[in-house]
Amino acid sequence: MKMARNRKSRRQQHGSAWHWKQTDCWYFTEPGTKKREALFDENGERIRGKDNKETAQLALARIKLTDELTPVASAPSKDWTVAQVCEIYLADLTNSATQEWVKMCKYWLNDFCGYCGALTVQELKKKHLRTWLQKHKVWNNNTQRNVIACIKAAFNFCCKFDDLDMNPVASYQKPAATARVTSFSPEEETKIYAATNEAHALFLKCCILTGARPYSEMAIVTADHVVETPHGLFYLLKARTANGGHGHKAAKKTGKDRRIMLCEEMEEITRRLMLTAPIGSGIPLLRTKHCKPWKRCNGVQLFCNVKAKLELPDDRVTYTCRHTFAKRTLSGYYTGKPVTIEVLAGLMGNTPKVCWDHYAQWADDYNDPLWAALGKTKAKRAAG
Template sequence: MARNRKSRRQQHGSAWHWKQTDCWYYTPSGTKKRQALFDEAGERVRGKDNREVAQLALARIKLAEELSPAGPVKSREWTVAQVCEIYLSDLTKTACPEWVVQCKYWLNDFCGYCGALTVHELKKKHLRTWLERHKTWNNNTQRNVIGCVKAAFNFCCKFDDLDANPVSSYEKPAATARVTCFSPEEETQIYAATNTAHALFLKGCILTGARPYSELAVVTADHVVETPHGLFYLLKARTPDGSFGHKAAKKTGKDRRIMLCDEMEQITRRLILASPKGSGVPLFRTMRGKPWSQSNGVQQFSSLKKKLELAEDRVTYTCRHTFAKRTLSGYYTGKPAGIEVLAGLMGNTPKLCWDHYAQWADDYNDPLWAALGKTKKKRKAG
């Protein structure tokens, strides 16, 4: 016998629970727009078991509508701070911890500037003026910040009762390719100027091309896999607690394999002796035995950069770009690799590697020169 779905529907004006947000809502008669229900303290009514609290909240709304001479009361005025708070509470459950920390910093800074404004009062000029106050943010950072702010308002429009996104049409600046890399001379200077733990961590980033803090810093002996070809680090897309195991896991849903060269294999086997399987201790740690994080890593590299007077665009992530350039140019093996191979080694898509690193790929640039009748000149011996 077919189930009667109509009998399970709530009538307009009744309180109903939405599993997506774990909140209670009601739909006013004559409309299709849901309205959230709030308790006496002004907090959203949450939890499937709080039906009585939701019905009481709905009764207060209906009573206010009946007693109001102007008709039904207007919907609650949203503030910018409330939008950001709701978005961050959901983001904490779905995004990787590094991205959550970054978004919290941006949105808290944004709320410090205009968080008390209502959504109706917020204009694109407020966002532009706030961005102009941060002189050190380049185009790529501004793109991420603008996308984060837009995502907060879009989330409340899609999954809550916010009417419109006031900054939806704000344009992002064009992205700029990251093309910085360490020269062999700079690499030697860095190893000599920093402590052994930091030098080993940076060397691991250069030899593997791994993302410093979301990949290499979390590797333990349990992530090491041995095959007839050699060792590699395996970061699962999902960890046992259900969170994402690496940065690209949410987007690709695939495990991350970090292949190791001979030198990196020797380093790994030595580190496993101090942090064996089952210990859960990261292989790469600071001089004090703490795991590397974006906090202590950035602080350590900033001091190093100041000491050596390195260019401003040199950061820890430059190690990953150095791996890309050396792989494409055949620095270690004498045989240049292609973009597709590099994408597999770095855990990126071929398109992303093409956009960022194609200028270093001789296999793609040489045919362009050859089409103009030019070939690479042979270097003289000595």
């Protein structure tokens, strides 16, 4: 019985020399492609004949050696435009980042491309980026840092994962970050509650009592996130959701679950809200007056209306609730016992360094020893 030939075992790997009986010539196929390339001898003639395998292999070795010794030219960058770089980066970002960050990056990069997107990468200079940033006078230092980081990331991505060989703005320096020092006074808090609807007032109050990030944490909490322990209740936001996404803002960076500890007043509010959004319903505990989930768009618009009505300073925003929690916790506003930066970091889901950079000016436990070294106590400062 004649056995069938095993064609799969005779197939050459891509990058090897192989003979094609139909033309009686030797070829090779580059890895990652399906196009065959003919092999030629030193005289420029096609290598023919099945017995000329060694000659074919020698010709292929010459080709590979030439490719290794030939320096990579910088010509590809001449064909890249700024718009193409941003487009490629956004296509990948959509699959790897949160929707909120993707939306912001799309706005920044589209605006940037509207200014200089037609320029080639070699034509783009740091002065173009500086001039474009100067046109956006409402952007503070923190926003400019994020914008610059986004643009740098787009070029770095194409340099790392594509054929781009230069980042023209790699050395562009970001401005120093501005410390977050705003907080609501008790009087401002009372006025805000009175100037808005009940649902919005409750949302802001919960943010102040927990220190949770308003829209990426507090707005998504459901009864399924509530965990009861002998010490009390807390919200548990997993680092990963069931569909593989990130469960909270810092999940991608830290990979850790977020625990939002609740004071007694917040526990009472939570138990009451769980009656209207029980376990398994998937309904957020905090909702708008129309029973819709809180989103950044409607929350920001509503707070802007309240701020205009009360003529509050421009630096008062919804996120100020989180800073208010930090200031009051550090000063012992609720318990009469100030806490350390390290404890605050655990409560807020930040690192101690982040809390130190932003909130150290409110920490008496660190400032009192400095005053004491100069012979100034709290009593003397109060009398003065």
